[in-house]
Amino acid sequence: MLTMIKAFFLATSLLLSASLVPAEESSTINIQNQQSHTRILAASCAACHGTQGNSVGITPTLAGLDKGYFVTQMLAFKRGERSPTVMHHHAKGLTEDEIQSLAVYFAQQPRVTHIAPKTEQLKESHGH
Amino acid sequence: MATNLLSDSEIDIQRRRILQATAFGAALLTANVGMARASKPPMGRVVIIGGGYAGTTAAKYIRMWSLGNIETVVIEPSSQFVSCPLSNLVLGGSKTIHDLTFGYSMVSKHHGIQWVKDSVVSVDTNAKRVRMSRGEISYDRLIVAPGIDVNYDRTPNLANAEAQTLIPHAWKAGWQTVNLRKQLEAMPDGGVFVLTVPKAPYRCPPGPYERVCQVASYFKQHKPRSKVVVLDANPEITSKKGLFNLAFTQTYAGIVDYRPNNELVSVDIPTKTVTTEFEQIKADVLNVIPPQLAGKVAQQMGLNNIDKRWCEVDFLTYASAIDPNIHVIGDSVSAGLPKSAHMATSQARVCAAAMVALMSGEQPDPLPVFANTCYSFIDDQQAIHVANVYRYDPAKKVMISAEGGGVSTAASAQEGQYAFAWANNIWSDVLT
Ligand SMILES: Cc1cc2nc3c(=O)[nH]c(=O)nc-3n(C[C@H](O)[C@H](O)[C@H](O)COP(=O)(O)OP(=O)(O)OC[C@H]3O[C@@H](n4cnc5c(N)ncnc54)[C@H](O)[C@@H]3O)c2cc1C
Numbered sequence: 001m002l003t004m005i006k007a008f009f010l011a012t013s014l015l016l017s018a019s020l021v022p023a024e025e026s027s028t029i030n031i032q033n034q035q036s037h038t039r040i041l042a043a044s045c046a047a048c049h050g051t052q053g054n055s056v057g058i059t060p061t062l063a064g065l066d067k068g069y070f071v072t073q074m075l076a077f078k079r080g081e082r083s084p085t086v087m088h089h090h091a092k093g094l095t096e097d098e099i100q101s102l103a104v105y106f107a108q109q110p111r112v113t114h115i116a117p118k119t120e121q122l123k124e125s126h127g128h
Numbered sequence: 129m130a131t132n133l134l135s136d137s138e139i140d141i142q143r144r145r146i147l148q149a150t151a152f153g154a155a156l157l158t159a160n161v162g163m164a165r166a167s168k169p170p171m172g173r174v175v176i177i178g179g180g181y182a183g184t185t186a187a188k189y190i191r192m193w194s195l196g197n198i199e200t201v202v203i204e205p206s207s208q209f210v211s212c213p214l215s216n217l218v219l220g221g222s223k224t225i226h227d228l229t230f231g232y233s234m235v236s237k238h239h240g241i242q243w244v245k246d247s248v249v250s251v252d253t254n255a256k257r258v259r260m261s262r263g264e265i266s267y268d269r270l271i272v273a274p275g276i277d278v279n280y281d282r283t284p285n286l287a288n289a290e291a292q293t294l295i296p297h298a299w300k301a302g303w304q305t306v307n308l309r310k311q312l313e314a315m316p317d318g319g320v321f322v323l324t325v326p327k328a329p330y331r332c333p334p335g336p337y338e339r340v341c342q343v344a345s346y347f348k349q350h351k352p353r354s355k356v357v358v359l360d361a362n363p364e365i366t367s368k369k370g371l372f373n374l375a376f377t378q379t380y381a382g383i384v385d386y387r388p389n390n391e392l393v394s395v396d397i398p399t400k401t402v403t404t405e406f407e408q409i410k411a412d413v414l415n416v417i418p419p420q421l422a423g424k425v426a427q428q429m430g431l432n433n434i435d436k437r438w439c440e441v442d443f444l445t446y447a448s449a450i451d452p453n454i455h456v457i458g459d460s461v462s463a464g465l466p467k468s469a470h471m472a473t474s475q476a477r478v479c480a481a482a483m484v485a486l487m488s489g490e491q492p493d494p495l496p497v498f499a500n501t502c503y504s505f506i507d508d509q510q511a512i513h514v515a516n517v518y519r520y521d522p523a524k525k526v527m528i529s530a531e532g533g534g535v536s537t538a539a540s541a542q543e544g545q546y547a548f549a550w551a552n553n554i555w556s557d558v559l560t
Binding site: 041046049051078114 | 303501
């Protein structure tokens, strides 16, 4: 119970800090736009690695990964030094600069548990 | 264990503190939204036509990246999202359509998206108003994301619901997919399933070949004397050629009969007989995948200027070449980019970021780059991929696939696991 409560407190303080972020950032949409390139690129990893790098499946979570580790892995994929299923085909298409900025971006993302959407019975009324 | 360390009253105190803290957090959150609203009026209203992969993603990311400052409305006639990705597995029998069906309430609630269950009938672009079957709404910017429309010009006798009950396309996941599966289940062993593939470009380049594998996998296990005849209008398999060829000639040797350069000319519905330029074949179960074009509403708006089928856009903003105030994303966008769900979400995010930039007087990203992958299932467990990074080429003004992309070396169950993880992650990204 105590650990649960601690976790709850932690979650609450995270919630608090999370709620502070938009307040600080709402005046700085500009800065966000400068980072737009990396954000768009990083968001295209979401199909496999989850929204902001928090995976709901067996694909590794990227949120909060150590920058150095991230870069080492990406360069290993790029150079064929780590044997992957699919990542070499992504890493090889990126520049080293892009890999560096992605490392910074993902290191900054908080680890959160994403929820999976619930499946439903398809209704008769659904068209096509 | 730890519970014993605290008495009930202590726990109560803790709980109250938590509640207070949470309430404080919540108050702060609303205060933020309130302050943002008060100090800075919403940046305007974006209306999105279509809540598929493209439209829903655009809505979520516009809300996220504008920090809630852009009012976002999605208009979608269905109350349910049915995923085309994995829908071929319904034909193979390892998934049901209900495993691929979701509601929209999570994504709309979490992100404050206004969700209108209706269908767009017409758009007055001068007045910036969208007319639906039950009302009207005005917009500052419009995103058109209606997916595909099917074209039965060549086989007009198939262009009605009754004909499609007998000969479904099942190229929009839903009841037609279920119908096709039932026909396969009812077919006696030794029967012939005929699948016709239209000339590229069409939605999901590897999709028809994945379908062949799924039906063949079902036959191999349950109806081993049956055949799959593929009449492909294209000169060769249009995606992951080597890998599909291996599946057709080895995994499903004796079941799959692949015939390229064999375009459908006509269909006799009662006998399920197809005629191509070269031959006539009678099917027991017939699946005609018709040629496709941009969704109906995009056609009505005259946005389909490429071959009268697809919509030309500026790949920095997805603004239409016909009307720069209107943005088009997803399968309706002109070819050159594979029409996949992953691609639809990537386009949606570039468009969302551009929307936020444009509506706050900023420059959109001048050199967008994004990743795309299509997994295909060879049976109920093994998958293969094609993966590429796409970058904007400022000279040619198109997205070009970067060096280093490619396909799997072989089908594997490990990639099957990653393909399911892909589905779960993209569903979570789009729908929560
Ligand atoms: C069998 C099959 C398998 C596939 N497998 C994969 C895969 O494994 N991986 C992959 O990446 N892609 C796959 N795809 C492709 C993928 O499904 C599409 O690329 C994707 O759905 C495109 O998204 P979209 O938003 O453009 O269209 P859709 O997802 O079709 O959404 C369009 C939406 O617009 C709505 N709409 C249309 N007209 C109106 C109107 N007038 N008013 C309001 N709303 C309207 C529709 O109801 C629909 O919900 C597959 C496709 C098929 C057919």
